[in-house]
Amino acid sequence: LENSLNSALILRNISQDIESAQILSKNTSLINGCLNLLNNKILLNSLSINNVFNSIFELFVYTLDIIESISSFLCPAPHNDPLFLKLLSLLSSTNDTYFIIIILRSLSRLMVRSNNSKLFAADNITSAILDQIISYLLINTDHNLILTCLDFLYQYILPGGIRINNLLKSNFRFVTLSKILPMLLNYYPKNNKIFTNTFNSLKPFQSTSLKLVQRVNESVPEVAQELPLDLSAKINQLNEPERASQWLKCCFSANPDGEVTQISLWKSYEKEFFPVFQETSKKLLQAVDFIKNVANAFPNSAAMVIPTEKSKRFIIKGIQPR
Template sequence: MAYRPPLLTTTHTALARPAPNTTDDYERWYTEASPNNRMLLSLRSGIPSEIAWAFDRLCRLCNNEQFLFRSIPGLTNTLFEWPEWYIAQNAADSFKLSSLFAMPSSEERKRRHGLEALCIMRNAAAVNDANAEELVNHRKAIHLILSALHNVQPDSDENVEFLLYVTDLFQYIAPTYTLPPASAPQTISPLLPLLDLIRRTPNRSLIVSSLTCLYLLFSNPANSSRLTANSPALSASLLYLPLLSDRVLVDVCINYLYAHLSHPSMAKAFLHHPDMPSTLNLLVTQMLSEQIEDTVSIDIGGPTHTAPAQAVLIKDHELSKEELDGLIALPEPQRCYEWMKLMFVAKPDGELTQVDFWNLYKDVFVPYQDQYHLLVASDVIKNVNVVFPQAQAMVLPGPPQKFVVRGVDRRKDDRSNERFKCLWNRSECNSPPSSSASELYEHILEHISSVEEHGQNCSWATCPREPLPKLNLRAHVLTHLPSVQPPSKHPTQSDTITLPSPQHVYPVSNPTTRPVPPLKTTLSVKKPVADPPSSSLTALLCIRILFRISFTSVEAAPRVDADHFGFPGLIEEDEGMEAPEDSGLSDSEQEGQRRGRRAFSRIRRLLEGVQIRDETLMGWITEMIQSQSQSQSRYRASGLTRAGSCLLLWLVTFYNERPVCIKICYNVSEVVRGTFYNTFWKVAN
């Protein structure tokens, strides 16, 4: 409905005011802080169209964070009028026939205003804490909530909406609200209608809201005496817990469960609940579903040693075929002299072992020793001085002694131009490598010029090209020229070479002789990357509570008296999972613990998948997993069933005439265990 400006305005005041904010919902006349605020006056006017206009404005304004109830004195009080009427009508069953017959329009309107008024309160409280405080402290608030809970039934859409607003408002009061004792008249307690609501409504929002009210109520220790083991709220939270994808609903269920289990007697009673094992399972599943993990690789191998990769451009000279042919037939010692001149150069700080020297000679000439005389090793070494007068054969003192020839070194070949080597005549061309690609091309053209006019095969290395005319052959050989840049590496090839040890020399002339480096071992493990959300933590608290009450008596020391020195291992077990004797618990409690431990042993695998970044919380998980393996092996031992299993030995010593129990755990074989038992039983007696 359009706003009608006030009739009385003077040019005077209009000029004196700052420029009005005309943004929607921020106009001065809506938020004017005075008892004669136009909306308040409209509400109180009793004129239906005015009231409707005011509610329309307020419904929009209540979502504005600047909207404050206390800035319009009297507004809160006035707003309560319509919901109160709504409740009174419900109490009198006046709406009963509304689903069948149309209501009078005036009632229909008032009913709508009742819903609107609550909606305004609820929204205003949600966007601004000051509004929530104002409502909570209002004298009519708790009465309105209680009478609504008791008189409005969730049997129509309007009533469900009404109850939703009421329960939402009650959430601001619930944390500090103390429930009246069970003996007091229940009309002044919100507990029964809330439980009834949970049991009856299928509406998700209403379930979430009323369950929230309940867990807030029971988070207050003063109210825990009103908890019951078969509460409909517990059944509801167990019923909706499996809806893991509905985070909001599951969150509320877990919160209620935690409030319920926080009371020790409720937790003990819950161990007997038929849904207890599946609930434990769900709580762990919930934690797993909210787990944020990342896979990390951990290197557990030793350190790796690398060296920057480099190409071997300088190499020791090897005899070419021509050089060898020229040498073989020469008479000794002339042959040895010529061989040395080809293979070695004088180098004052150079050094070669005499063995290397002899081996090099021997490897070349031994194949021809049948036809041509071979020198003995000592002669070869002596000849070094003839060819290289400044070189000297000497013995380096050890240990170990080294026999070397100093002053010579291997002749080196520069291999940097190797890629410009001509491979014509099927790699037989013996001209030295060219210095560049263009020089090589000039050289190849010389080969081609001798080719006959009608053409021939390409003679480059192993080129399979079919015969080509001379002209085309010139173009074809261009494909064999190396690129000006050195060949690029494969993208996966690293810039470093992995060496077997830091002492290893790199580069070596023959890379295939380099030993294989030690194996690199990496482990891939999953690690939590973020802290779990609060619902996971609450789930963990619930699991922890159940764990503590299921396992308490296992750690409790057995009572020691004249007859019993506390050998729990001597009780024969059928189940293999029973509390030790004398734990001071009633049969029902022992049965509950047995159920609890059985349930925990079933979720052990699931628990092992839980990862939490916080060490303390992770410690809880580890404790749960470990205590089960301990209790299992302990009970196995007590059943005397398995050789070598864990023996729990209660060694009794007498100290000041009073028995002191020392618990010792031994991992011993059946035989040894029997001996131990006999020995200590005798000692103890």
Template sequence: MPQAPQAPPTAAPVAAVVRPSNFYEGYYIEGGHQNRILLSLKSELPNEVDWAFSRLISLSFEWNEFSLNMIPGLLNELLSFAQPFFEWWATLEPKAIDELMDDDVLNMNETHNLERVLQVFHILRNLSFLDQNISILTEHSGFRKMLQQGLSMPSSTQLNELRIYCLDTLECLSIHITLRSKFDVYLRELHKLLHTSDKALILGSLRALTRLAANEHNEKILSDIDPDIIERISQLLLIQDDELIGATLDYLYQFSSFHGDAAVQIAKSFPGNIVSVLVRFLSWGSPKSVPAPVTVDPAQQILHEPYRALHWLQSNFESNPQAYIYEADLFKLYQTKFAAHGPMLRSADLVTVSRVGFPKMETSFVQGPEGMPPVQVIRGIAKKHWMDFSGAEDRILCRWIGCQTVVATEADLFKHAVQEHISPGMGLYTCQWLSCRRFTTPTHDRQQVIKHLKTHFPLTPSVKPFSNRPRWFDVRPNVLELPNRDLAGIPLTAVFVLRNLSRQKRNQKLFLPYEESLARIMGEFPKMSAFIVDILTYLRVG
């Protein structure tokens, strides 16, 4: 695709970039071809190059107005650091790759600077979340080739980090990518990832495939439904995991919306009756129809290390630059959770996986108890809600320093903290939650400390200005909404898929055993009635 002519290096739009008001390093994007970061990357001086990469990682993460066009030539310069690695990898025979995987992959850092390649794709992954960079990355042939190579890397600790960066990037770019044939490299690699046991890779491939299907130029290729993929889809719908089910239903909705007989092919390839599975999801999350309890954690159902640990970390922890957790405590929680479920990671490996899930985290040391040596901590992450995994059911453990109280709910935990740790009459108050440093100097204002304590109890989701997820990612709840709110999530997507299937005459016999169930659901959930009426109408007319 031809690119629009680039503005001259001294053109006003490049030099007059608006600096981010909340980020002091914004001026580093000025200067065009004489840009400070660009010159440092070209200098071949190790200290200068390290500095440039450090600044770019910060800028790409913190500032949502950063465009690659602000620094002409930046994309090509970044890719020049990754090109030697990919050129070397392309020369390897399959046998040589197998032998390489048997050795310590970290040796590649010394011989082929894999760490620098990871930094390049970390930066580009961050920038791909911004709309202004999508067309730039999509139209760059060299980057597309490296992206394909990165997706096809074999499974190993550090190469998986590269694969995840590539998959995150592809999720953002996929709606603008036109497939060449059903043997397209992107399609082949996404289908492979769909069959892995890594939840993160499965979710990424589902979302990328769904967005590829949203591009009308890909409909002809994707409407030739692969029965093996539909069988895998049926397996994912059996896992009691809202996020997986939601992404899988989104995939089915997009593919069943194709013209022609795609909806027929889906129903035909689905093991058993797909309608019976979808009808079950219409009352998902409602107390009127509660699914059978799951005795095995979803992470243990489909994931192996290090993916299991990554899923566990991302599900239970969140980024928090003000917080830190002792490495020993993190490893103890991990051991308690998975001790009875197969091989486990070492503590150092768990920290490495943590860096994949939380790129901004850091490790450092803090002074231990008197007479004890410093202890290592992980800064930048905090537990969403601390759980005690020692019993049959999850219980919440108080994280006030020195307190081992266990309670049943977060409401009980807040009540406990206020009554026991910030009780009236103490005189001076401070916060010792997860080694919080908000009140380094104790205060007499008890209400101020109580108000601050509420920040450690994220009972409602917060909107963050710079999300690590693509802007298009739908975070709607995957359950039925309250009666006075709109229908959303898993039930809504399921009824849309059913409606698409019911439009095809050859699928209508699949609905016959469930017409009574659909009528009952229509009465129990009035906001779903309009969609179910459409389905029943198609069945009658058909």
């Protein structure tokens, strides 16, 4: 038993490295061994009985840790995947929060990339299991459990279609999600400090109403920004038209809906490099050549002429100032 524990601990530690976990996931002997260990008759919710029990329990924990690490490389689990089915069985038979979280994480990863084209392991999830997971969302003091449940539900419904119908056809699940999800959106930090990425700093559920803020696009600068001196010096070492191309990439970005006038673009280029011309006689591109060169920096841009009532607008469509 001691040798088994040491071996399991070594494998568990190795599996924490992503590349090693990928290699371990291809070892069928390891996966079969994990399945055999999960089939142990140990009672997950029992208290310690003796040293042998404690050792078996520890071996069980290491096994679950290994499965969690390699599960990302076993997805999507096929319909009758024995590992997925065993994890579902364990989930329904334990009330230990640590085991619940680690099992749900493994199941979530095994569901990644499943779809509606055929049956996958996720289609074995019963209504009772879904009720069990939804009920965990009501435990508003355990943020890790809530986050894990939400990830599980997200992976479950991601293919859409019948999965969403299965989730919501239960009145209990429909009502619970209708109440809980708006509450989760109302989480906010303690003392209104800067928001952190962990639920641990967030207050429990609040009954305040949800306030939505209208999303607005960030304003686009009207003219190109001046380059920092060190970057400008590096670009000036290039010859034309490469210098113009690199300057365009630094000062403008591709945007299918963006546009700049050809004259403003040329004036910005001239303003940036004319002082260099005065000092070194390094010539600038002619305006016509410069406008033609824009397509080299932004292949999806296009020089266009837009008729107006009084005159015409000459623009470059597909770029905007950064």
